[in-house]
Amino acid sequence: MKLSHSALLLLFGVQLVTASQNRLQKMIRSLPQAKQVTQSCTTAIDRFKAALPDYKTIVQSSSNFWSDGQFPADGSSIQWTGTKYSSNGLISYAGNKWERLNNLCPECTLFGTSDYLNDITQGGLGDCYYLAGISAVAEINSRFEKVFVNPQVNWAGLYAFNVYIRGIPHVMVVDDSIPAGQYGKKPVFAGLGGDNSIWGPLLEKAWAKANTNYEQIIGGQPFEAFSFLASVPNNNFKIASLNATSIWTKVSQADGKNWIMSISTPSAPNGDKDKCKFNLACAHAYSLLAVSTVYNADRTQSINLFKIRNPWRKDADYSGSYADGSSLWLSAGADGKTYAQQVGLVIADDGVFYMTSEEVLQSFDDLNIGQYTENFVTSWYDKRDDQVANENTPAIYKFTLNEPTPMYIRSTLYSKRMYPISCKPDQANIKLILEDAFGKQLNYYWSNEQSYSYINLVDAPLNVGTYTLKFYPQWTAVDVKDYGIVIDAPRDIVITDVNGQASRLTAHDFSNKELKAIVAQAPKPEKPKLPDISQTGAAYDLTGNLDQDILKIRYSSSLPITNQRKGTYLTGSSSTLIGGVRYGLAMFMGTLREDITYTSTLTVTTKPGHIFKFSPGNDKCTVTNNGDDEIKCTCLIKPDTYPKECLLVVITKEGEGYSNSYSASAKSS
Incomplete structure (x- = not known):
């Protein structure tokens, strides 16, 4: 299925399968x-x-x-x-x-x-x-x-x-x-x-x-x-058709009404893997949250700023003039407040950033504004399986107003997205006509189903009276012939069919905000434990008894364990002189992360005659002799592997020393 940029904004990370x-x-x-x-x-x-x-x-x-x-x-x-x-x-x-x-x-x-x-x-x-x-x-x-x-x-x-x-x-x-x-x-x-x-x-x-x-x-x-x-x-606006004044006017007015807004960058060959202006991802949608105007100290200059949010929840790469860390935020402004203080700037890699009008015009190509009105309610007629109405024969609905009423009027179908791939290649076309009690046409629209058209009577309220809506659908062969006749207005409006009947088969539920369980939660299976690195056990010196040593050194204060990168890497080691004639060495590696594949290699070099024990099993180790023995053990911990730790204990031959090293890596699952 081929979809244009106007219909699709593709996400970073979507994987294309190119296998045979x-x-x-x-x-x-x-x-x-x-x-x-x-x-x-x-x-x-x-x-x-x-x-x-x-x-x-x-x-x-x-x-x-x-x-x-x-x-x-x-x-x-x-x-x-x-x-x-x-x-x-x-x-x-x-x-x-x-x-x-x-x-x-x-x-x-x-x-x-x-x-x-x-x-x-x-x-x-x-x-x-x-x-x-x-x-x-x-x-x-x-x-x-x-x-x-x-x-x-x-x-x-x-x-x-x-x-x-x-x-x-x-x-x-x-x-x-x-x-x-x-x-x-x-x-x-x-x-x-x-x-x-x-x-x-x-x-x-x-x-x-x-x-x-x-x-x-x-x-x-x-x-x-x-x-x-x-x-x-x-309403959708092509930003190329706007200038700094017009986009600021549209967005600031919409923001003042608490309307819902978004803004999108242009398409690119590699989608959002490509970078657009100011290091913004191409082919990507952003929330447009608010606008602010900052003023210099004597209010002789002002700068209009747009507050935008990236759904990736990061903005560290953004390079606009008002990026986090810009010196412009520190400019002395009105009422003794810097520009940062005037907008309540939060410095964090949280996806929120600010742009000037000129930067917005350079960076984006689409602006969407949803006209949400807090005190409006939705009225509707729910029509199912209409086998009569078509492009020549309308379905007819009526409503009556007892006082002048501002409103939006729409006819709505199932969105094309609700039909799986290959089901609906074409779009339905719809026409909706508004007439007064005398049959005079007051307003209408004709559009395809994906235009989301509507009749806007918010600034020109309908007067008292009875009105008729005529709905003409031009269905495709696969359409489910259900639709809604929808009115958004400050009060509920009853919409009836030619038989004088209303149809509201479903509704919202606002009565269960306090709904919660009144029974106890069933016990869950015990989760596997993560490594305990508190090391509060008694001090312990290795003895040469490998089975005993590997158990008793694990939680001993003699084996301090460090935590690096918020639990990603745990390391610890302890060495003991046994009887004054040989060395005992314990090496610990592990992780507190359950969402990574962790790999570490523990290496000890010493003379032949040593003994050792590795907690995952000695089969995870190799011994290579190049004059000295190199003991190399691999600690592989997948996200579903427990315990998330490995412990190696090595006892050298009498009179022989050792050297040791380790390496570790982590990969997101």
Whole structure:
């Protein structure tokens, strides 16, 4: 499937499989095959039509994990390998182990310990557009918290969300099992928040479930996240058509209204592996969080700044004039405050950075603004399986206003993304006409389904009266003929069909914010212990009894162990003169990290006649004689290897000395 940059923004780290067909098919046959999910063009749509589980009872009464049968923790939720519905874009992840978030991070909470700004970290999935979009939604707490039905951590690991499908409110549920790499040790897609929050990977999973699987959410536009979580009308602007004054006016006005904004860099041959202006990743989406104006000391000069966030949660490479560490931030400004103080600058590699209007114009090509209005509510008519309406015969709906009312009016279909690869090559076209009580046309639009068009009557409110909406769909052969007639306005508006009937088959749930488990959590299997390096045991001198020595020296204060790079490298050694005639040597290597492959080599050179014992087994050692014996032992610790340590004890021959060395390396899993 060929998709243009306007439809796709590709993520750093997406792996393209270029193996031969035979090798690819061999890999496909080796992957776990899904047994629970029916794979069809309407699988994602059918999920939203199915009855919800009794999530309230499950959350309250489950002492152990609940599993979502609609979106199982297996390769079918990554991609539909070996079918016409997959381009094998995530085949390298299809065999991943899955792990529950509550197991990966028992101390984590949904929102973490600080604000939402530093919670999103993109992983190995090309969904920068979505993560930038949900970060932008999360900028305003009141807007963001509406999404979460049950924000309390629960033993079932079940989380329900208020989302919009076809612009219509729905509740959807997911469990907290996520792809966690070859060894099941850490999220491979959206990561945990810097403050131990888990909403990022959960909302990413919800988006994948809503659109069939994770492969289906590679590449897109941030306004898709705006629509999914907030159902807002969106405006897209080509930055090439703007100048410093017009972009500042649009963005500052939108920021003043707390609208949702994102901004994207141009495409490039290698996607976001290529660097654009100021070392920004190309083909990449960013949250546009806010604007600020800083003033010099006498307020005779001002500089307009845009506050932007990278969903990679890093900005150290950014080289714009107002990068962290720039001397410009220290400029003396108004009211005795530096420019840094005026904007509340935080110096951290957190993905947040500032740009001038001129730098924005040089760096980006797309601006999205979602017109979220805090006091507006969504009204809708949910039409299912309309076999009558077409491009010549309209479906007719009416609504009545008792007072002048500003509003947005839309007709909404299932997004093309909800149909798996190869299912929907073409787009539907839709026309929506607004008429007054006398049949006079007041407004209309005609567009394809991906234009997200709408009628904007916010600045020209409709007067008191009864109005008619005529919906003309030009369906494709594969469309599911469901749609929504949606009005966003300050008050609820009843929309009826020609029979005078309303249709609201689903709704959001705002009544279960305090929902939590009322039972104790079931005991979990004991986790393997990491190395204890406190070394509080009694002092111990090696004796030459290898079996005894390797046990008693391990926790002895005589073997101090150092911790380097936050537990990545643990090292320790101890030597003893035994009976005044020979040496005893103990060497310790290990790691506290469970997400790396750790390799170390311990080498001791001494004369033949020595004895030694290596805790993983002497078969992990080689002895090479070049006059002296070189004992070389390899300590290989994979993420699923326990214990995460190796101990070598060597006793030399009487009258002989030794030399020793070690090396260590670590590789992310």
